[in-house]
Amino acid sequence: MISENGETTPDGSICGYDSLHQLLSANLKPELFQEVSRLLLGRNCGRSLEQIILPDSAKALSSKHDFDLQAVSFSADKEQMRMPRVVRVGLIQNSIALPTTAPFSDQKRGIFDKLKPIIDAAGVADVNILCLQEAWTMPFAFCTRERNWCEFAEPVDGESTKFLQQLAKKYNMVIVSPILERDIDHGEVIWNTAVIIGNNGNIIGKHRKNHIPRVGDFNESTYYMEGDTGHPVFETVFGKIAVNICFGRHHPLNWLAFGLNGAEIVFNPSATVGGLSEPMWPIEARNAAIANSYFVGSINRVGTEVFPNPFTSGDGKPQHNDFGHFYGSSHFSAPDASCTPSLSRYKDGLMISDMDLNLCRQYKDKWGFRMTARYEVYADLLAKYIKPDFKPQVVSDQLLNKNSS
Numbered sequence: 001m002i003s004e005n006g007e008t009t010p011d012g013s014i015c016g017y018d019s020l021h022q023l024l025s026a027n028l029k030p031e032l033f034q035e036v037s038r039l040l041l042g043r044n045c046g047r048s049l050e051q052i053i054l055p056d057s058a059k060a061l062s063s064k065h066d067f068d069l070q071a072v073s074f075s076a077d078k079e080q081m082r083m084p085r086v087v088r089v090g091l092i093q094n095s096i097a098l099p100t101t102a103p104f105s106d107q108k109r110g111i112f113d114k115l116k117p118i119i120d121a122a123g124v125a126d127v128n129i130l131c132l133q134e135a136w137t138m139p140f141a142f143c144t145r146e147r148n149w150c151e152f153a154e155p156v157d158g159e160s161t162k163f164l165q166q167l168a169k170k171y172n173m174v175i176v177s178p179i180l181e182r183d184i185d186h187g188e189v190i191w192n193t194a195v196i197i198g199n200n201g202n203i204i205g206k207h208r209k210n211h212i213p214r215v216g217d218f219n220e221s222t223y224y225m226e227g228d229t230g231h232p233v234f235e236t237v238f239g240k241i242a243v244n245i246c247f248g249r250h251h252p253l254n255w256l257a258f259g260l261n262g263a264e265i266v267f268n269p270s271a272t273v274g275g276l277s278e279p280m281w282p283i284e285a286r287n288a289a290i291a292n293s294y295f296v297g298s299i300n301r302v303g304t305e306v307f308p309n310p311f312t313s314g315d316g317k318p319q320h321n322d323f324g325h326f327y328g329s330s331h332f333s334a335p336d337a338s339c340t341p342s343l344s345r346y347k348d349g350l351m352i353s354d355m356d357l358n359l360c361r362q363y364k365d366k367w368g369f370r371m372t373a374r375y376e377v378y379a380d381l382l383a384k385y386i387k388p389d390f391k392p393q394v395v396s397d398q399l400l401n402k403n404s405s
């Protein structure tokens with residue numbers, strides 16, 4: 001992993017560190033680390049993150065099954081007129097369980113078996129809302145453009161939902177399950193969908209990914225279409241949640257729309273690789289949390305998935321059999337600009353956080369981003385922009401033309 005000449009390793013990092021937090025804390029003097037944390041991680045701005053004491057049973061599962069387990073709580077001010085609304089939220093990141101050459105049903109079952117103890121750990125730790133990673137039931141095979149991977153698609157009430165429904169009921173936990181969906185009632189069309197399973201094991205609803213990448217090996221448009229479900233917010237017993245699936249995190253209007261519909265927590269289940277997006281990863285979610293006064297839970301898968309047949313990226317470079325390293329680094333961001341440390345770049349993991357949802361309104365009241373947003377100005381601009389006769393509002397220096405003539 002460590003490159004001797006300091007060049008980037010295949011996983012996109014230059015020194016094989018486990019997380020940004022660990023890299024900084026291991027290499028900076030404590031007082032410098034504190035200051036860097038304040039600026040980069042939003043710590044100590046009058047608030048700090050507290051470690052959550054987890055039950056031994058959760059820790060035992062993490063040791064036995066070798067997954068990263070972290071738990072920190074965000075704080076909020078006490079209010080006079082409202083009781084705190086603290087919810088415990090979990091994020092799971094994982095690698096695939098078997099080689100991509102194994103029979104598909106074995107691959108899927110292997111992932112179920114691998115996730116079960118991690119979900120159990122969330123359950124015994126009293127997590128209220130849990131979100132899994134994008135297309136968690138399968139390898140991220142969209143790079144290949146091969147049709148056979150469509151076999152992993154299943155209906156909203158299919159095998160993976162049934163598996164999670166029992167666990168949701170057992171642990172009184174809302175589970176967000178992002179899968180490749182096959183819409184049986186509409187000609188078996190395929191979507192990239194998050195199924196929202198209620199704490200009673202019921203299906204509350206679904207959301208289909210709005211924005212589809214066309215970058216690098218992310219050839220997802222070969223498999224499914226842009227979502228048709230808008231920006232739903234799901235009102236659960238624990239709070240109002242929404243799901244901005246992966247590539248949607250690059251689109252501020254997508255984040256905004258979930259906020260306008262009243263989301264208090266927006267999950268961003270993802271699959272992305274170090275060589276492409278890692279510098280963007282810690283910024284985009286945190287910015288969305290600040291701009292929209294809600295919490296964000298970011299999840300990315302881990303590991304390198306090698307496929308049987310080589311494919312190209314259409315960039316003249318040699319064909320290859322893998323996407324690159326999925327760098328994990330799942331974490332939470334809060335409206336007050338703070339964020340948790342990230343899970344490992346290499347290991348499966350469960351990140352748990354307690355968050356008082358009152359912080360959302362407290363930050364709306366403090367910064368007034370909704371009040372100052374001037375939505376009507378932007379509604380007007382966008383309405384004009386989508387018309388064929390739109391002309392950009394550019395005022396040119398009159399001397400520009402004179403100088404060039």
Ligand SMILES: NC(=O)NCCC(=O)O
Binds near residue numbers: 134218246248272
């Ligand atoms: N799964 C997915 O949308 N990935 C796109 C790459 C990225 O957004 O970093």
